[in-house]
Amino acid sequence: MGNGKTSTKHTVLEILRESRAAVSGEEIAQKTGVSRVSVWKAVQALQAAGYDISSGKNGYTLTKDICDSLYPWEFGASENLIAHFPQTKSTMIEARRIAECEEAEGRQNARIVTADSQTDGHGKNNAPWTTTKGSLACTIITKNRIPVAHSQRLMMAAQIAWAEVLEKSAGRKFFVRWPNDIWTAQGKTGGILDELSASASVCRWLNLGIGINITEKPERFSEVSDCVFPDGTAITRKTLLFQFWKEFKVLETLALEDSAALSDRWNSLCCDIKKTVCLTDADGLPTGKQAVFNGVNALGFASLTFVKETRIFPPGTVSFVKTKF
Known part of the structure; x- marks a missing residue:
């Protein structure tokens, strides 16, 4: 999924999570193969991000963890794919900036933009999208040079991936609805908004903004909304996102093929047929x-x-x- 390498922050965090006792900076440096200064800088960055790491004469101790973090180092060897914002106006805005910078600089940047909170999230027809507590707000950046007329195939791939991943995770049936929704029989659970830049009718980049209600549904649309885990018992957003990404990459390949297999699969998950x-x-x-x-x-x-x-x-x-x- 990623580049096969892990950062010092990821390794330090894993060492502290696995140890009940304090771990010295020297021991962590030996295990990670970096200097004690690098370990200290990693600890400082983790503390600034909200991980409660205490420092004493015997070393470092993780006294309070962040149980549902989406920071890049939480994804291990895949962290180069992640750009995370504790708060932002919209992951779509950030993803657009990243995609455009990539075009200008000629290098690959993040592929998944996440946020804990959005202050200006929007859905279809510019309708406001409420980021409920603990919900998943992210945008996927794709760089497939496909005809604009074929771009909905990537939307279908994302819908299918989410419906199947959420069903496996929650043990409930999830459905796709045209053109961009994820539903249960009780209401809308998530939505996907696409944005693209094209030249000569071919996509330069296509971003898929995703909002999934994990344990709460927005009060404004409570009568027609649902969440993935109504009982409040949920697996982490990181796990859901990781599972989605793996499934989406498989379906993305199918979306780029000249085949009806993708639409057949979408139709089999749609609750509105006939x-x-x-x-x-x-x-x-x-x-x-x-x-x-x-x-x-x-x-x-x-x-x-x-x-x-x-x-x-x-x-x-x-x-x-x-x-x-």
């Missing part, structure tokens, strides 16, 4: 029209049957009202 839906326009306003949702084609475009005809709609041209089922 149901009558009430259509809305691109701004989310009701159109007064109804149609039967047949699923998506290989590009992720919706197939809708009206009274006299069946038509195909790309994402962004039409949507439909989603309710509990």
